[in-house]
Amino acid sequence: MxxxxxxxxxxxxxxxxxxxxxxxxxxxxxxxxxxxxxxxxxxxxxxxxxxxxxxGFVNTHCHLELSHMKGMIPEKTGLPAFLTAVMTRRGAPSPDTDAQLAAAETAMWEQGISAVGDICNGTATLPQKQQGRLYYHSFIECMGFIDAAAGQRFEQSLAVYRQFQETISPQHRCSLAPHAPYSVSATLFGLLAGLENNTPLTIHNQESEAENILYRQKTGPFLEFYEHFGMDISGFSAGHASSLQACLPYLSGSPLLLVHNTFSAEADMLAAQERALPVYWCLCPLANLYIEDRLPDIDLLRRTGCTVALGTDSLASNHQLSIWAEIQAIRERYPEIPLAELLQWATFNGAQALGIGDRYGxxxxxxxxxxxxxxxxxxxxxx
CATH class of the missing domain: 2.30.40.10 (Urease, subunit C, domain 1)
Known part of the structure; x- marks a missing residue:
């Protein structure tokens, strides 16, 4: 024995x-x-x-498919400029893509990560995930801010989702997820909300103040972003309290993982806490510093009773994929937070957010x- x-x-x-x-x-x-x-x-x-x-740690937000973009995007440009750079350069050919994906996963494994919530726009990460070393929940991202194109965008994402479904195993689950309030139209939100058993949900939330300005006033840097890509947003109407509060009604059917939350206010947190189903607040501090040079109001998240989890974002917006490095970044700026609380964010809370608390965390x-x-x-x- x-x-x-x-x-x-x-x-x-x-x-x-x-x-x-x-x-x-x-x-x-x-x-x-x-x-x-x-x-x-x-x-x-x-x-x-x-x-x-x-x-083992739970990385609730990663973009493994962007591992080939390490060091390609300048730091501290703000989110609209960062997104423009990613969208313009992510398709650049790289002969070492598979090796870069494998190296990124190995780095996560060696840094003590056991499970990952991974954002996907295509199937590039599937071969690596089928090797089964880490647990993955693949969030197949759906985006499109023009209402007229919502059906087409939805079907494109469904096609990717079906390829991921074919690889479902004890080490791999998937669901469809809206990208962000500034990139998903009301019609597309509605199509996603109509899916059954699509859980958990995740969305990039209030990563930039420009997102809130767009929803309140239909002004700000995102208008230049849409113009750069030739997008007609004349059908979008502003006048909302914030981007999150405008989108919450579409996100009510599943446990919800809100990612970044860099510019979330108390009213946003309280509105989200009123949901019948759980909401988790994923922080990616090193990516927030990389892009916006700012952290979320972590004191406010704690005071309002938000359930916090941690993520790394991608190598396009971070220098490493290490949950312990994220914890260290928080400890440096919030030394009063007990280590046990931070470790719970990195383990138990992350597992609950991904719906895998029966094995992980x-x-x-x-x-x-x-x-x-x-x-x-x-x-x-x-x-």
Whole structure:
């Protein structure tokens, strides 16, 4: 009979709290959690690790398919200029695309990430995901701001979605998702809202103040963005309190993951909290600094009781794909936030947001979230 794996460290984080240094995590040979016991009850053969033991991290927002764009887009240009650069340059041929995808995934694995919510506009990431090392929920992105083209755009996204559905497995799920308020028309929002069992939902939310200005006044930098791409938005009407509050009615049928939230106000948070189904607020601080040179109001998110998760965004907007680096960025600017709270954002909350809390995000008995050790030198994967 194979002996269980017994792990102990300077502390043990179970997904929601730090349990102290006198606890031992016991796993079976497959890495499934068998128990957490006091050290004096664990017997021999305990592996003593130099750091805090934690469940594997959950990266709730990534764009793996943009891995070939690392270093291509200038920093701190603001979102409309960043989007223009991505849309103009993302299709540039790269002979090493597959290798770059594999390297990005390997980096996430080595940085202790076990599960990923990944944004997809095509099928480039499918071969990598079929290898099964990380869990992926692929959000097939749907966009199109012109009402007349909504049907065509919807069918294009459905075609990609069906290809992803063919690869559904215990290590891979998918759903259709609207890209952002500034890129999805009311008609397209309505088509997406009519889908059954399309869960969870995610949307890029209030990443730039330009998005709110567009919805309030139909002015601002996004008008130049639409003009650059020859888009006629004469059918769009403003006069809303904010972009999020305008779009929330279309997003009521599923748990919702709001991503970035850099310019979300208290009224937006309270409006979202009134939904019948859960809402999660994903922060990608290093990408926010890369693009807008600003972080969300994290104090306000905490005061209003928002459930926070963490993401990395893409290598087009970040220098690495590391949840621990995102935590470090928050700790540098918000040192008063307890480490246990930040680790819960990175584990338990992220798993709940992706609907995978039955396996990932905590050390509950029978779960298989992966194990990382957080030491002075950073994060090391153990299982």
């Amino acid at each position: 194979t002996q269980p794996i017994k792990l102990s460290g300077k502390d043990l984080f179970n997904g929601r709290q730090l349990l102290g240094p006198d606890k031992v995590l016991i796993l079976d040979k497959s890495g499934r959690v068998a128990d957490i016991v006091d050290k004096n009850e664990a017997g021999g053969d305990i592996q003593e690790l130099d750091g805090i033991l934690s469940p 905590s050390f509950e008995q029978g779960m298989q979230p992966g194990v990382v050790v957080i030491g002075e030198a950073g994060v090391t994967r153990v299982v």
